[in-house]
Amino acid sequence: xxxxxxxxxxxxxxxxxxxxxxxxxxxxxxxxxxxxxxxxxxxxxxxxxxxxxxxxxxxxxxxxxxxxxxxxxxxxxxxxxxxxxxxxxxxxxxxxxxxxxxxxxxxxxxxxxxxxxxxxxxxxxxxxxxxxxxxxxxxxxx
Numbered sequence: 001x002x003x004x005x006x007x008x009x010x011x012x013x014x015x016x017x018x019x020x021x022x023x024x025x026x027x028x029x030x031x032x033x034x035x036x037x038x039x040x041x042x043x044x045x046x047x048x049x050x051x052x053x054x055x056x057x058x059x060x061x062x063x064x065x066x067x068x069x070x071x072x073x074x075x076x077x078x079x080x081x082x083x084x085x086x087x088x089x090x091x092x093x094x095x096x097x098x099x100x101x102x103x104x105x106x107x108x109x110x111x112x113x114x115x116x117x118x119x120x121x122x123x124x125x126x127x128x129x130x131x132x133x134x135x136x137x138x139x140x141x142x
Contacts, residue, residue, distance in 0.1 A: 006045040013121070014052045017130075017137035020101065021058040024065060027142050029104035032056060035140070036118045037109060049114060053121045055137050060097035060126040064089055074103065098124035 016035055020028045034040055038050030064072065072089040092099050101124045109115040123132060 004043070004045075006043045006048045006050050008048055011048075011050055015055065015132065015135040015137035016052055016140045017055045017057065017132075018140050018142070019058055019128075020056055020062040022061060022063060023142055025062045025100060025104055028056065028062060029101060029108060031140060031142055032101070032105050032122060033108035036105070036121055047114065049117055051118055051121060053123070053132075053135070053137070054140075055130050055132050056098075056101050056122070056124045057128050057130055058126075059101050059124050060093065062097075062100060064100075069093075074099075097126045 018028060018032060032054045035054050036051040038044050038052070041050055044050055069090050070088055074087050074089070074092055076085045077083065078085075089100065102119075102122065105122055106115075106119055109118050123130065
């Protein structure tokens with residue numbers, strides 16, 4: 001018996017929606033990353049993008065456990081001396097709440113060309129509305 005390898009042209013991606021209201025950030029990110037990678041499908045192949053599209057709504061209402069709201073620090077560096085920026089999760093939530101989920105999911109997918117292709121299928125919105133109703137996304141429970 002030969003090993004099955006999925007082919008990119010045979011994949012028909014579906015759309016899923018995750019409501020992050022009152023959900024823990026890590027659990028939302030793990031579920032989204034697994035669907036993006038295609039690990040929930042029986043045709044999962046590590047070197048092929050077999051994943052589906054994921055829409056995450058209510059990103060501003062996601063929950064961080066413990067003291068992470070003030071203790072967790074997001075750092076960015078512009079490659080210029082002295083241009084390092086440090087922001088707490090509370091500051092990030094105040095300006096761009098969708099970045100919390102995007103950052104968590106991005107760390108859970110491969111860090112290569114395939115991962116950069118997969119992360120484009122993640123759509124995160126701070127509120128309850130999204131422009132992807134035409135795709136008829138199916139809800140995912142956590």
